[in-house]
Amino acid sequence: MRIPPAVTQRAAVGLMWALTILTLGVLLFIIAFILANGLPHVTWTFLSTSPESMGRAGGVLPMIVGSLWVAGLAVLISAPVGVATAVYLTEYTREGRLTAVIRFGADCLAGIPSIIFGLFGFVFFTITLGLGFSILSGALTLAIMVLPTIIRTSEEAIRAVPKSYRDVSYGLGSTRWQLVTRVVLRSALPGISTGVVLSVGRSISETAAVMLTAGSALGFPHSVFQSSRTLALHFYVLSREGLSMPNAYATASILIIAILLINLSAYALMRRFVAKVV
Amino acid sequence: MKEKAIHVVLMLLAFSAIAALAVITAFIFKEGVPIIAKVGIKDFIFSSDWYPLEGQFGIFPMIVGSLAVTAGAMVLGVVLGLACAVVLTQFCPQGMVAVIKPSVELLAGIPSVVYGFLGVVILVPLIRDYLGGPGLSVLASSIVLGVMALPTITSISVDAFQAVPRSYREGSIALGATEWQTTHRVILKAARSGIVAAIILGMGRAIGETMAVIMVAGNTLDVPHSLLDPVRTLTSNIALEMGYSAGDHRQALFATGVILFVIIMILNSIALTVSRRRVRKGAAR
Numbered sequence: 001m002r003i004p005p006a007v008t009q010r011a012a013v014g015l016m017w018a019l020t021i022l023t024l025g026v027l028l029f030i031i032a033f034i035l036a037n038g039l040p041h042v043t044w045t046f047l048s049t050s051p052e053s054m055g056r057a058g059g060v061l062p063m064i065v066g067s068l069w070v071a072g073l074a075v076l077i078s079a080p081v082g083v084a085t086a087v088y089l090t091e092y093t094r095e096g097r098l099t100a101v102i103r104f105g106a107d108c109l110a111g112i113p114s115i116i117f118g119l120f121g122f123v124f125f126t127i128t129l130g131l132g133f134s135i136l137s138g139a140l141t142l143a144i145m146v147l148p149t150i151i152r153t154s155e156e157a158i159r160a161v162p163k164s165y166r167d168v169s170y171g172l173g174s175t176r177w178q179l180v181t182r183v184v185l186r187s188a189l190p191g192i193s194t195g196v197v198l199s200v201g202r203s204i205s206e207t208a209a210v211m212l213t214a215g216s217a218l219g220f221p222h223s224v225f226q227s228s229r230t231l232a233l234h235f236y237v238l239s240r241e242g243l244s245m246p247n248a249y250a251t252a253s254i255l256i257i258a259i260l261l262i263n264l265s266a267y268a269l270m271r272r273f274v275a276k277v278v
Numbered sequence: 279m280k281e282k283a284i285h286v287v288l289m290l291l292a293f294s295a296i297a298a299l300a301v302i303t304a305f306i307f308k309e310g311v312p313i314i315a316k317v318g319i320k321d322f323i324f325s326s327d328w329y330p331l332e333g334q335f336g337i338f339p340m341i342v343g344s345l346a347v348t349a350g351a352m353v354l355g356v357v358l359g360l361a362c363a364v365v366l367t368q369f370c371p372q373g374m375v376a377v378i379k380p381s382v383e384l385l386a387g388i389p390s391v392v393y394g395f396l397g398v399v400i401l402v403p404l405i406r407d408y409l410g411g412p413g414l415s416v417l418a419s420s421i422v423l424g425v426m427a428l429p430t431i432t433s434i435s436v437d438a439f440q441a442v443p444r445s446y447r448e449g450s451i452a453l454g455a456t457e458w459q460t461t462h463r464v465i466l467k468a469a470r471s472g473i474v475a476a477i478i479l480g481m482g483r484a485i486g487e488t489m490a491v492i493m494v495a496g497n498t499l500d501v502p503h504s505l506l507d508p509v510r511t512l513t514s515n516i517a518l519e520m521g522y523s524a525g526d527h528r529q530a531l532f533a534t535g536v537i538l539f540v541i542i543m544i545l546n547s548i549a550l551t552v553s554r555r556r557v558r559k560g561a562a563r
Contacts, residue, residue: 005455005456005458005459006456008456008458008459009456009457009458009459012458012461012462013369013457013458015361016361016364016365016369017365017369019357019358019361019362019365020361020362020365020366020378022358023358023361023362023382023385023428024378024381026385026425027381027382027384027385027388030388030392030393030396033396033400034392034396080291081291081294084287084288084291084292085288085291085292085294085295087288088288088289088291088292089292092285092288092289093289101296102292102293102295102296104296104550105293105295105296105297105298105299106295106296107546107550108299108543108546109295109298109299111479111482111486111542111543111545111546111549112299112302112486112539112542113482113485113486113487113488113513113538113542114486114488115486115488115513115516115517115535115538116302116306116486116535116538116539116542117302118516118517118520119306119309119516119520119531119532119535120301120302120305120306122520123305123306123309123532124301124305128305144298144302147294147295147298148295151295175281176281176284177280177281177284198387201387202387204389205387205388205389205390206389207389207390207391207488207489208390208488208489208513208517211517212517212520232389232391233391235389235391235392235395236391236394236489236493239391239395239398239493240492240493248395252391252392252395255389255392256388256392259384259387259388259389260384262387263380263383263384263387267380
């Protein structure tokens with residue numbers, strides 16, 4: 001018997017929506033579950049003190065600082081390189097073999113798993129360059145890891161800048177570099193920032209790569225050459241070794257809230273960019 | 279003169295991505311290949327004996343483990359990921375897109391350790407109580423990895439769907455097809471290569487994931503025989519043992535990385551070739 005198309009249409013659309021709602025439900029559940037179990041334990045003391053007896057008691061201040069150092073430094077290193085790459089690809093060259101090679105590099109880099117970055121960072125930065133387990137090793141490793149994201153979002157943002165801006169700028173006698181810095185980058189800034197902000201999020205979430213490069217020292221980091229445990233790694237250790245469930249949930253809550261804020265601001269920046277350019 | 283210098287500097291910076299890729303490849307291979315040569319590539323890949331202290335390095339169970347959890351993850355990830363992409367591009371009012379799309383992206387932003395943790399706290403006990411086995415299993419890993427790979431699959435499929443010319447959809451509807459007939463006979467077909475690329479990149483994401491899998495897979499060294507058996511993947515083998523390894527053992531972990539690297543590169547190349555073909559086809563149109 002043939003099922004009438006109108007029935008299949010109904011059933012299929014219903015099924016697709018059900019699966020989508022299931023997906024959104026999973027997301028909501030993850031956030032709600034972590035925050036419900038963790039937020040009550042996120043107190044000012046927890047945020048502002050150092051851990052005691054391996055994290056069974058005390059707070060997570062050194063990990064917050066460590067995470068900010070590693071993520072901040074990673075993006076600080078990666079953003080100029082990534083934006084320069086995007087500017088080169090869009091403003092200084094035509095599509096050809098050269099751009100194909102550069103894109104191939106970025107695409108492959110984007111697919112490499114974080115544990116491979118960790119292995120590489122371990123043997124290259126900590127051992128070969130002698131940086132040891134340190135914030136700097138971790139940041140350099142993550143800088144390479146987030147580079148493809150920054151290149152891609154910057155390139156898209158720069159391409160979205162209308163051609164008329166360029167024509168006017170050239171018409172007024174500007175050089176290419178003046179055009180890039182004063183017109184193109186200025187208009188593309190919110191779009192570029194989206195990529196940068198998302199990269200900060202990715203760096204804060206990362207665990208495998210920082211475990212092998214930044215190490216897991218519990219002390220307060222005073223310089224970038226010291227080892228520092230990030231929040232994500234601290235959460236992993238706390239839950240894996242069953243040191244303290246309340247502290248694990250609280251640490252996870254901080255991570256989740258950070259990621260929520262980061263994604264929201266990335267989204268807000270993107271909307272501003274789209275509103276401005278289109 | 280200044281313009282020329284800027285041009286050169288930008289060009290050099292633009293090569294940093296490909297340079298980084300080259301250096302990473304060189305270092306991983308330099309550390310890992312000697313031990314593969316020493317053990318013999320056949321033994322390294324097909325032997326099930328992993329006794330690092332006795333100098334026996336066979337990663338067959340880990341290869342099977344990685345493939346098993348990835349296959350399982352794809353069942354869930356592809357179904358959910360494609361459903362989200364179809365809803366986002368075909369059935370969803372514009373206002374809802376502004377809610378669903380960022381939500382799926384947020385799913386990609388949640389740290390993998392959080393996924394692993396929830397797997398341990400919620401999924402593992404459920405599996406243990408209702409399906410049996412230790413709970414830490416291929417099944418638990420597949421579910422966690424499926425959810426983690428879903429955003430990749432959705433976002434790349436959405437791009438592929440959006441690249442299908444509007445006229446295809448309009449033509450199909452004008453011929454009297456329902457929305458669903460249009461979606462699965464016209465749009466899905468036209469976006470096929472993009473969807474394949476999306477699935478392959480999702481596979482790459484699943485096979486490369488480390489921390490979440492360590493937490494829910496159980497990490498035993500046996501080849502799994504059922505969905506409820508614990509497994510160890512290539513990635514978790516590296517992360518679990520790196521901390522205390524030295525000498526040949528450490529090299530063998532880099533060699534595990536080499537095998538993982540090769541698998542990822544093969545997947546990447548397939549995805550790149552497939553999506554490049556799409557671009558060319560699009561240009562011809």
